[in-house]
Amino acid sequence: MNAMVQTIQAAPLLRVEGLTKSYGHVVGCRDVSFEIRPGEVLGIVGESGSGKTTVLNCISGRLPPNAGRIEFDTSRFGLSDIYRLSEPDRRRMQREEWGFVHQNPRDGLRMRASGGANVAEPLMNLGGRHYGKMRAATIEWLERVELDTRRIDDKPRHFSGGMQQRIQVARNLIHGPRLVFMDEPTGGLDVSVQARLLDLLRELVRDLGLAVIIVTHDMAVARLMADRLMVMKGGFVVETGLTDQVLDDPQHPYSQLLVSSVLQI
């Protein structure tokens, strides 16, 4: 037999159908449907107000939609509508099987706890009790995200923005999630710091075979990270497809405008 070859399985990990969310009279997103499989990286692109963050918040269990179904292949119950799970079951699934990387590390980190405690916390939340093992895992993850392990006890505010973001990445991957949501993960960073974080994320995603849903308004980030794209405008998905197809041969007027508006250097 030939060497084992990693292929993406056909069964979806997350299935979204008819997702609609309004804020009063304001449309958040309307009739959004898609699937994501293990190992796939889906980018959601569009300008501010296009609804991409609304979609991300709804599908990650943080914002109940007005209509539609969001089903996740949970390890305990199989494919389930996440908003029909009991609150404790949903929270447990979020903790065990998902990660969420915020644009602002302050939203994703506990600023009063040390960097190391931030990374180790998900393990403790999942019932880890062996201090030595958790510390070893924390050190391993700090190394993986290229942080100086001697600073394990420093508070996040003593780290630079790029380093804080890497702590957040480690905190969201240490427990071995199957699906990770990322909201503009490189948004607030200098370009060189952004580049390094993107390289790191790319490598981790490939090595861990993660499914990732990443929201970004930056086409360069989308091209680098995502296998496929969903272009949003005014709450609707206007185009979907392979990343290079959407960027090199966009079909919808808005996608064409979006791609042609990217500044070249």
Place this chain on the structure above:
Amino acid sequence: MSSPLIIVEDLAKTFVLHNADDATIPVFAGLKLEVAPGECVVLSGESGAGKSTLMRSIYGNYLPTQGAVRVLHDGAYVDITRALPFQVMDVRRRTLGYVSQFLRVIPRIPTLQLVMEPLLENGVDVEEARERAETLLAALRLPRAHWGLPPATFSGGEQQRVNIARSFIRNYPVMLLDEPTASLDAENRAIVVQLIRQALDRGAALIGIFHDQDVRDAVATRLFTVNDFKAAA
């Protein structure tokens, strides 16, 4: 005769530029092409005839207006124009390779790592991947001192060789070559010709665009004139 590895059926491509008064640019229509194992079909036609557009449509990079592109993958034909993204990704990872004129990769990753990447994605272990990458880079005469550096600052010809290494490191059953020798000197062209011949010998199906007459003569098993399927404007 063994079954073709690529079947292009009734393919049409027209670009519609919505932000330029919906201008339409018809490229080709009713295009048919089959490529069998061991064949190297060279696309001919003047600049603007649609050679690259055809290549990109076969790779799934451009979305054809009509028709099908069937690629033999795991013993069954996958229509690239209709397959789901994850299926196209799988075909690209294991069956369908593409060498473009330009290196469009991550500018910051060291060269050796870039060349190893397609193997790592296919589950080859790190040591073997490194060995094969080093062998290929050496064969392409890329100075060893460059291997640890990202290719962003390399010359055009050096970047092109990294690009070629990234594609030829996997023995793809089907390869699309869009002017792979464009910025290479005669000696390096000869090396690429050799790589192409090796691929043909092991039964790969190739479609290429070569402006260089010597290379074309050295590898083409037949020519395919894209102009014959010129779409009416």
